[in-house]
Amino acid sequence: xxxxxxxxxxxxxxxxxRPRLADGLRAVIRDRATAVGAVILTVFVLIAxxxxxxxxxxxxxxxxxPDGAIAVLEPPSAxxxxxxxxxxxxxxxxxxxxxxxxxxxGFLAAFMNTLVGTNVALLAGYYGGWFDELVMxxxxxxxxxxxxPFAIILVSLIGPSLWTVIIAIxxxxxxxxxxxxxxxxxxxxxxxxxxxxxxxxxxxxxIIYAHIAPNxxxxxxxxxxxxxxxxxxxxxxxxxxxxxDPQVISWGGMLHLAxxxxxxxxxxxxxxxxxxxxxxxxxxxxxxxxSIEEFANPRLRxxx
Amino acid sequence: xxxxxxxRFILRRLLHTGVTVWLVASIVFLMFRxxxxxxxxxxxxxxxxxxxxxxxxxxxxxxxxxHVQYVAYLANLARGDLGWSFFYNRPVTDIIGGALVNTLVLxxxxxxxxxxxxxxxxxxxxxxxxTRIDTYGTLLALVFRASPAFWTGMLALMLFSYRLDWLPHxxxxxxxxxxxxxxxxxxxxxxxxxxxxxxxxMGLYYVGYPMLxxxxxxxxxxxxxxxxxxxxxxxxxxxxxxxHALRNALLPVVTAATVFLGLALGGQIVVEYTFSWPGLGRExxxxxxxxxxxxxxxxxxxxxxxxxxxxxxxxLLYPYLDPRVRAHA
Numbered sequence: 315x316x317x318x319x320x321x322x323x324x325x326x327x328x329x330x331x332r333p334r335l336a337d338g339l340r341a342v343i344r345d346r347a348t349a350v351g352a353v354i355l356t357v358f359v360l361i362a363x364x365x366x367x368x369x370x371x372x373x374x375x376x377x378x379x380p381d382g383a384i385a386v387l388e389p390p391s392a393x394x395x396x397x398x399x400x401x402x403x404x405x406x407x408x409x410x411x412x413x414x415x416x417x418x419x420g421f422l423a424a425f426m427n428t429l430v431g432t433n434v435a436l437l438a439g440y441y442g443g444w445f446d447e448l449v450m451x452x453x454x455x456x457x458x459x460x461x462x463p464f465a466i467i468l469v470s471l472i473g474p475s476l477w478t479v480i481i482a483i484x485x486x487x488x489x490x491x492x493x494x495x496x497x498x499x500x501x502x503x504x505x506x507x508x509x510x511x512x513x514x515x516x517x518x519x520x521i522i523y524a525h526i527a528p529n530x531x532x533x534x535x536x537x538x539x540x541x542x543x544x545x546x547x548x549x550x551x552x553x554x555x556x557x558x559d560p561q562v563i564s565w566g567g568m569l570h571l572a573x574x575x576x577x578x579x580x581x582x583x584x585x586x587x588x589x590x591x592x593x594x595x596x597x598x599x600x601x602x603x604x605s606i607e608e609f610a611n612p613r614l615r616x617x618x
Numbered sequence: 619x620x621x622x623x624x625x626r627f628i629l630r631r632l633l634h635t636g637v638t639v640w641l642v643a644s645i646v647f648l649m650f651r652x653x654x655x656x657x658x659x660x661x662x663x664x665x666x667x668x669x670x671x672x673x674x675x676x677x678x679x680x681x682x683x684x685h686v687q688y689v690a691y692l693a694n695l696a697r698g699d700l701g702w703s704f705f706y707n708r709p710v711t712d713i714i715g716g717a718l719v720n721t722l723v724l725x726x727x728x729x730x731x732x733x734x735x736x737x738x739x740x741x742x743x744x745x746x747x748x749t750r751i752d753t754y755g756t757l758l759a760l761v762f763r764a765s766p767a768f769w770t771g772m773l774a775l776m777l778f779s780y781r782l783d784w785l786p787h788x789x790x791x792x793x794x795x796x797x798x799x800x801x802x803x804x805x806x807x808x809x810x811x812x813x814x815x816x817x818x819x820m821g822l823y824y825v826g827y828p829m830l831x832x833x834x835x836x837x838x839x840x841x842x843x844x845x846x847x848x849x850x851x852x853x854x855x856x857x858x859x860x861x862h863a864l865r866n867a868l869l870p871v872v873t874a875a876t877v878f879l880g881l882a883l884g885g886q887i888v889v890e891y892t893f894s895w896p897g898l899g900r901e902x903x904x905x906x907x908x909x910x911x912x913x914x915x916x917x918x919x920x921x922x923x924x925x926x927x928x929x930x931x932x933x934l935l936y937p938y939l940d941p942r943v944r945a946h947a
Contacts, residue, residue, distance in 0.1 A: 457929065458638050459645075460884025460921040463902050467914055470906035471649065547766050551888050554768045555903050569769060573892070578772050579780040589769035596764035 351601030358595055361410060362417040369407035370395065373563050377402045390583050397583035399568075400575045408563050409587045415564035416595060419476055419549040423483040424541035430484060431491030432527075432534045438492070439499030440522050449492070456489045462551050469557045476559055479549050487544065491537035495530050502526050532606060539603035543596035550592055565592055628934060635930045640692075642922040646915050647691055651684065700919075701912035705905070710916045713901065718920060720790065721897030724816055724890070725882045731821025733828050733875055737864070740832025745859050747837060756830065763826035767885075771819045771892035778815060785815050788894035816893040820886055824878060828871055835867035842866070873932050880928030883921050 361368060371377060377398060379385040384402040388394060396405035438449040465482040472478045502508065503526065511521050552558060553566025556574070560567075565588035571577075572584045675681045682690070694701070700710040743755045779787035790812055839845065840863065848862045849855075887899030894900070898917045905914035 454634070455638055455641050458642055458922050458926040460887075460918065460925060462887045463884055463899065463918050463921055466887075466903065466906055467649065467918060470909075470914075543764060547764075550766055551768065554766070554888060555891055557906070566766075569772065573768075573772060578776055580776065582776060585769075585772050585776065589766065589773070592769065593761060593765045597760055600760050600764060 345605050347601045348605035351598035351605075354594055354598035355602060358413055358591075358598075359417055362413040365410050365414055369404075369410045371404035371407045373403060373407040373411045375403065377404060387577060387581055387584075396587050397581070399571065399584055400577055405568075405584055405587060408568055409565070409591060411563045412565045412568060412588060413591065415476060415562050416546050416549065416592070419480055419483075420542045420546040420595070420599075423480045423487070423545035423549075424538050426480070427484045427487040427541055427545075428491055428534050428538040431488035431537065432495055432530065434488065435492045435495035435499060436522050436527060436530070439496040440503055440518065440526065446496075450496075453489045453493050456486055459486060461486055462548065462555075465548060465552050466555055466557050469552055474557055474559045476549070476562060476564075479552050479558075480545075482552075483541075483545050483548055487541055491534060491541075494537075495533055498530055498533060499526060502529055536603055536606040539599050539606055543599040543603075546592060546595055546599075550588075565589070624937075627937075631930055631933050635926045638926050639919075639923050642926075643692070643695060643919055644688075646919055646922075647688055650911055650915055651687070695919075700916035703910055703913045705908040705910040705913065710912050713913060714898075714916060714920060717896060717898045717901050717917070720895060721883065721886070721890070721899065724813070724820065724886060724895060724897060725879060727813055727817040728820035728824065728886070729875070729879060729882065731817055732824035732878070733871070735821065736825045736828030737832050737868075737871065739825070740829045741836060741859055741864055743829065743833040744836035744840070744863070745855070747833075752833075756833070759826035759829045762822050765823065766888070767819055767823040768888040768892045770823065771816070771889055774815050774819055775892070786812050787815075790896060816889050816895055819892075820882070820889050823889075824882065827878070828874060831871055831874055832864070832867060835870055836863050839863050839866050873936060876928050876932035876935065880925035883924045883928075 371394075377385050377394070379388070385394065385398045386402050387400055388398045388402075390397045394404050394406065396409065398404060399408070434449055438446040464486060465479060468482045468485075469478045472481075508521060508525055511525050516525070549558075549564065550566030550569070553564045554570045554573070556570050558564055558567040558570065568588045569585065572581060577584055672681070698711065700714065702708075703710050703713060706713060739755065739759070743752050743759075746752050746755075775787050778785045790809060836859075844866075845858065845863055848858045853862070884899070886897070887902065889895065890897045890900040891903050898921055902914050902917045902921075905911070905917065
């Protein structure tokens with residue numbers, strides 16, 4: 315087997331002309347690592363959609379063994395594919411249902427934060443002046459806020475729910491796409507075709523959304539893909555620290571219970587699967603992001 | 619850039635940092651007071667009799683209007699008074715000192731692991747580019763970056779502490795261990811043994827970024843003439859890689875390193891929690907569990923100030939490291 319290509323630096327030959335969707339699709343198919351990432355992402359989305367049908371047990375049920383006693387901390391078996399928790403709950407079913415929280419938070423937070431970041435960047439970059447200055451100072455300010463501490467304090471103040479986590483992510487993460495896309499717009503707004511549109515009497519909003527925005531879409535797509543991974547890790551961190559929604563099964567919440575009940579000492583079947591799922595999802599979002607990076611082809615390094 | 623304009627640049631950045639910290643302090647103030655519901659309920663146990671409740675509110679000035687509270691809060695901050703911990707029943711400043719040192723020790727040691735391994739690994743990846751070493755090394759760096767540190771921490775605990783019993787599973791020191799002086803406190807064998815696992819877990823979590831950064835910057839440097847020249851002089855490939863190419867690829871790494879230290883301060887919260895490491899991050903988690911808001915507020919502020927300082931350091935260092943920036947500034 316030839317190893318998947320993970321080349322970062324060489325720009326695609328198509329980068330010289332304006333990139334089209336077909337180029338992107340071709341790049342996706344050509345690049346094996348991207349294909350692997352895209353397949354893993356799709357599989358997880360399908361699992362999340364079909365979760366109730368895939369789960370072998372009710373994830374909340376306290377399962378009993380053949381002798382009638384609650385099946386506490388059983389290693390994997392034919393009855394419980396990934397063993398049971400300290401309360402006899404089925405780990406496999408919990409992992410399957412837990413994919414819903416991860417996918418929901420990951421995609422929704424990533425989408426909203428890219429939407430906010432891109433729009434703020436478009437307006438600030440195009441109009442410039444005091445508005446731009448204000449936005450950039452705000453971005454600087456947000457860069458000084460420690461992320462996970464902010465999220466857990468917000469959750470502990472407002473109350474634990476997936477929505478609070480999503481709000482925390484969007485409040486802080488729009489800074490990265492905003493900063494990079496704004497820099498791109500500063501150069502785009504001086505291009506001849508933008509000037510031509512202005513002279514032709516196009517309204518500012520039309521120039522921004524019809525002429526400039528299409529050029530930064532690949533960048534936005536890149537940030538969105540990468541934010542999926544960040545959002546999932548953030549949600550699981552908050553849940554792991556015991557601040558997740560107790561009514562929702564999430565991978566971080568599973569790890570929180572495995573940790574606080576002391577099962578971490580030996581119950582590998584409870585600890586390994588949720589973590590592996592997080593790693594797989596985040597790696598695949600990076601892999602897809604990297605091929606978009608080649609496609610968008612700006613010099614991007616600071617993806618924090 | 620002349621010494622006067624450099625001074626002006628430094629002063630302006632200092633002012634920016636001061637404003638940032640003030641704004642973060644204001645946001646923290648509002649966050650803890652404008653949340654839905656009665657803010658006093660956060661500070662006073664609901665089961666307290668109303669007279670005691672009123673007394674506590676008065677003692678902490680919570681019966682005052684918001685703007686009076688805000689001015690008092692800022693004045694106290696300026697004096698270095700961070701409030702009173704309800705849970706520990708001690709001034710918050712007493713708790714911060716030790717926690718800050720513990721957090722910094724862990725951040726620095728994991729920084730050394732991440733950047734030591736990362737830089738060396740990045741050079742190897744660039745050197746062996748387009749081989750299997752490069753491909754799988756890059757993939758490994760990505761996997762390390764994608765693995766939540768609390769999960770790898772749990773796996774490390776399961777294997778090295780509980781199964782093999784090689785390393786302790788929690789805390790700074792063995793209970794009952796009496797440290798002799800400052801040196802014995804942070805350089806003793808007992809402390810270092812406790813530091814090992816959290817350091818490795820944190821270090822490996824952050825190793826991917828410097829590794830890929832060094833690899834990519836080195837690949838760009840490879841095209842430069844001085845590399846060709848070094849090879850033409852007959853220097854060994856080892857020397858060309860680690861002396862000539864690496865030295866010219868280090869600039870972004872140094873900038874990333876200062877930013878890293880800022881990030882690590884907030885990011886190591888899950889590692890501190892996993893290994894019961896009594897640092898700022900773990901205190902924040904415990905404070906939110908105890909509803910000890912003055913502590914959570916103060917720790918958060920200290921972290922934010924630390925991150926701002928690191929960002930300031932990055933900005934101030936940059937012109938010294940790259941003469942091209944100095945010429946343009």
